[in-house]
């Protein structure tokens with residue numbers, strides 16, 4: 001039974017409500033409070049305060065009970081999240097465990113989640129690339145999904161805006177398919193990465209190996225110091241939470257910034273069950289949350305609602321927000337809500353060895369992870385039997401070999417002496433997938449979670465286009481590696497379920513036509529003008545770039561629009 005105490009209605013009324021406090025919700029909170037709106041941030045998980053709530057951040061390897069490994073019992077109890085590379089003893093406390101928040105896999109899907117203030121922004125690998133014109137024109141050019149209602153020029157200033165605040169390191173590489181941004185100095189490539197970059201440049205006119213662009217403060221500006229963040233120390237322990245604020249997270253940056261404004265109220269342990277639609281006013285009036293500790297239902301009211309619960313949970317909230325006007329989910333006149341879910345394809349890899357540069361002994365630390373090969377397939381014209389293309393990571397490294405033979409002094413000697421391996425090189429594929437109506441999420445009709453909210457049913461799968469792309473990646477990278485003189489080349493593909501790329505998108509896509517899309521060009525619901533969706537759910541297509549920078553830019557742009565419309569009395 002909802003708490004409808006009239007006296008407290010005023011206390012529960014805000015200018016704006018933001019659902020979710022992660023990567024995109026943090027930005028919504030920052031932008032709305034910067035503009036003076038009294039804003040309620042609702043987060044289903046616990047609070048995680050910057051520095052104070054990073055329990056492992058300064059621990060040495062030997063201080064971990066299991067030396068960083070998770071016990072077998074925990075791994076076996078969590079087969080899904082255990083497949084994520086970052087689920088280790090140092091960061092497991094920031095991941096949702098398999099049994100705590102069940103969902104229905106109509107087809108196998110590894111749903112990796114972080115339910116806490118900051119969401120997955122604590123855990124991400126910080127890779128940040130802009131989309132280009134080739135990405136926004138993709139669906140129209142190649143005839144899938146629907147046309148994006150915007151083009152690169154519409155979002156470019158907002159990329160600049162969020163990059164300056166978040167702090168993105170990178171070089172100005174001058175590549176049209178991967179536009180440059182407002183960069184802090186790049187983390188340099190090492191000697192073998194540089195060798196490969198030069199080789200690729202000399203051999204291919206349209207392929208590049210660049211320093212990966214990432215959300216790290218390689219050289220902070222005043223705006224970063226004002227957030228209380230300082231230079232990245234290149235410790236590479238980021239997923240534990242960084243006490244320096246060296247990488248961008250909502251916890252280190254946008255959430256404390258919003259709270260400092262005095263306009264924000266943060267309410268953790270508050271799972272949003274649904275958005276309330278006011279039939280008379282023809283707009284949303286607020287949200288109904290369940291306090292996850294007391295199980296009490298409480299309503300909060302506001303003029304503007306930003307939905308930033310992360311793509312699939314945003315779909316869940318919208319599908320669960322039914323009314324006489326919207327029996328199939330809020331704003332779902334088109335019937336596409338929950339459909340055209342897409343993601344990325346990370347299921348091909350290649351590794352090899354390089355016999356040169358033995359005089360270089362670095363096994364180095366590069367928070368950016370090394371190199372990035374922007375998409376080079378089907379950019380200017382269709383040239384393969386599959387649609388779209390893939391970007392690739394590239395890195396080269398040597399590692400300390402520690403022979404365990406010997407006893408006593410000889411064992412000690414073996415363990416401490418410098419014994420570097422030769423150079424290893426590796427790459428992984430980051431492919432675009434094509435959004436399809438048959439890839440969907442829906443509410444399960446029978447199963448509920450512990451708060452009585454329907455469980456999400458996920459039904460998405462790779463297709464033939466992904467298989468062909470995988471094959472092409474292996475062929476192309478093998479050719480590039482061979483021509484660079486790399487040896488012992490081993491390519492592998494796997495049959496993983498979707499999800500592990502952790503880039504789920506779509507379900508409430510943007511488009512010009514309300515008959516085929518949920519959101520307009522401002523991330524505003526066609527049918528409910530005071531509701532904005534700016535996380536991955538809004539994505540019409542997926543490109544192959546890492547998505548979070550684009551969510552941030554969409555959020556800042558939508559917040560600016562929402563407040564100006566509010567001031568004009570239009571919402």
Ligand SMILES: Cc1cc2nc3c(=O)[nH]c(=O)nc-3n(C[C@H](O)[C@H](O)[C@H](O)COP(=O)(O)OP(=O)(O)OC[C@H]3O[C@@H](n4cnc5c(N)ncnc54)[C@H](O)[C@@H]3O)c2cc1C
Nearest residue numbers: 020022023024044115119120125126127272310535546548
């Ligand atoms: C290991 C890892 C590596 C990654 N690497 C990269 C990378 O290199 N580059 C990149 O771009 N992206 C990367 N990502 C993905 C990136 O983290 C996400 O794209 C990003 O966090 C999405 O932002 P969001 O705001 O949509 O969701 P989140 O950051 O997940 O935040 C959503 C928040 O909403 C809350 N919430 C959910 N449902 C409700 C509800 N009903 N009521 C109230 N609150 C709710 C959640 O608890 C959460 O705090 C990575 C992710 C992981 C886990």
Ligand code: SF4
Nearest residue numbers: 232233235236242246
């Ligand atoms: S690499 Fe940088 S951002 Fe990551 S933990 Fe170290 S100092 Fe922090």
